[in-house]
Amino acid sequence: MKFEKRCRNSFRWWVACFSGLVCLSASFVAVTAQAAVTGRCSGCHTMHYSQDGRVLTEWGQSGPYEALLTIDCLGCHMGTNVGGTTPFVFSSEAPNYGATGTTSDTNTLAGGNFYWVAQPGGDTRGHNVAGLMAGDGALSMPPGFSGDRAAADGSIPGGGSWPSGQQVTCAGTYGCHGSHAQSSLASAVRGGHHNGLDGAITAPDALPAGGFRMLVGIAGYEDADWEYRPTTSTHNQYKGVAGGTDNSTISSLCARCHGQFHSASSAGSPWLRHPVDYDMGDTAATSDYRSYGGAGVNAYRLDAPVASVDVGNVLTNVTFAGDTVVACVSCHRAHGSPNHKMMRWDYAGTIGTGCAACHTSKD
């Protein structure tokens, strides 16, 4: 009872400081800037979805929830990032993104933010996730869906077919996180919150907890604060391998739903689609791509990140030897951005901005 009272007191305090359910839930979910959630079980779970004969106001009101949770995904992951706590991916107010979402005055994370998708006309600015906003008005299924790209556990989004009008979900059959073999979102990411890894994930297994950001089978180096105000020494290091056949790359994750965009884009010349899982180190030594990050400097660019074969460490500079692999996330934010087509920068509204990070002779 003392704990419950503390919680209620805490709730009042948080309400005084923040608005809305989101931040409130954050106060209950005892998390650190680590992949695995820590703290009291009751921070996230309730045995009976009842306390003192009622549903607590800080809980989600549509329960009971799977895995005895007190609230759904959104309940914990909606809020405003201040660094080092819960990763908030959906804000109720416009996040500060700046030009690229990477400068010291921003408050978005590596995946961006779903806020912009939820705004009027925002369909093109990110993924229209079920429960967060309405479905995409133009897209009834993921563009480029091929239905033949499996995760490490053998699961394929939608089981290989995507029903028209089905919205993408955070996890599960139609989601990005966890196993596609589970229709239950909670089951899909089972173990991920309790056993999640952080830092270098070089050999992911087929479990949600073993993958980069609970993405099954995906490798990568997890930045401790999800790229909140990243620097060249503190950022995600994405996995990328030239050739397009390695299913642990970050781009292979995207290909599970957008497989056609991944085809004819990882081999051959000339490209039919923009390449991903292609190492710019495979270009001629004199090519303009070799000036990525500045000629002779070749600094890792936070605004146009490149992936690497080795994700054991975070790179501050690139050498064009397996560490300049173009990835989907080199250009796009996975969750959403203020820009058309969820681009990292304002591609549509400018002439070549962002593109010139790699296509340096076009600068």
Add this chain to the structure above:
Amino acid sequence: MLLGGLLCLSIVLAPRSSLAGPYSLSAHGDSLAGVRRDVDGLASPGPYVTGNCAHCHEQHASMGGSEPQPVNSGPSPFALFAPGFVTAVKEKPYQQADLFCFYCHASPGSYQSGLLENFDYSHVFGGYAGGPTSIFEAFNQPLGGVNASYHNLYDIWSYAQKFPGFGASSPPCDACHNVHRARRNKAYPQDPAYTAISRPTEHESLWGDVDGERMTNYSGAYQAPLHFGSRTTYEPGGTSESVADGSKVPDYNTFCLDCHKEKIYSTSLRRDVVAIEWKLSGGDQLGTGDKHGANAYTVGIQMKKPYDELVMPPGGYLLSCLDCHEAHGSPSAFLVRRSVNGEILGGTLAQARDGKSWAYLCGRCHQDDYHVGGSTDINQVNRWRTVHHGGGSGANVDVPYQVQGQQGMSCGECHELSPGPQPIGCGYCHNHGSYCNGTNPGTLPNGKVIPAPIDGFRRTF
């Protein structure tokens, strides 16, 4: 070390302003006049600003879940919205879908939002109005009928495979233009800094935009031709005499010779196009260059303004390829311009070697019998007896063939005599690389045999 660290940090964190590099300075990347594909979701009402990459490139061959117009059954090389070139098309007439660039550089039917017009060299730089209004039309000119010529796109594509950066999927236009750098020369015809060309062998830079890449390279041998209809202004674009020295003209000779220094088969002509030797002097002997190039006239020459100066450059004048030729297409044969040296051609220059149509071109700079003698007889126009045989009131100190009888020959041995001595077709003796001696051009199709000229050998072009 700290300074280095700060420098690196600033590179990464500094806000990147709008581009000021080659692409945004190019015609296609121009924020006002650049590429703007008029397709739903793109230019109207789409969000992509003018000059944006998306107007030509589709990174995923999909927008909003489907392929935008023009639909070409999926992705195309270089992530372009259509294939670069349909190599099965060996000759004109071209269709818009045969060449990626034609999708926009056509009028009418352009995918470019607003009016896009591209006129020929005679119009833009020579000042002669009219002509084709688009690149597509320039290649497909019907007015000259069988004599209309064009730079065969398949031949360009085929030959350009040898150049770095050019491949099987490249549009042939890429051989001469770097589409990410080519500038709007048509809007600034007097300023070669806005050149639209890049040498096939130096494709990553523009050609003609800086000193050292202009016709002033030829040691004062270049004189810009007159602007159309003017006696006081010059190409390109009507510049003043003070800059008619080639300083405003890209060195088109070096540019064109990247390809045309070699013999190239022409699918259109069904024969080889001769290799051009433009930079050698040496006089009248085998192995020397064309006289319109660095080689000199023989002794004397009768020219029109502005080539009628009493004191000519040592070795004579040297022309630019574009002084006589169009780059894309022409109503005349051999890509000969509609207007040359400020005047319209007297008629269509035909492919056939016989007849005098080739002299429609010659007569723009060289004096015919009408001019050389100060004649008022209109019948002397496009008549070339004086330059070949002397006579009249002009100074003819290097005629190749003396007047009747002086070489022990009669007119009829070379000329058809009915009705009266007929001219010999210009094309038998005058073309790139041509010369006359005892065997060249030798026996003509009509059985007449052309003897060796005075002194036995003449370079005749």
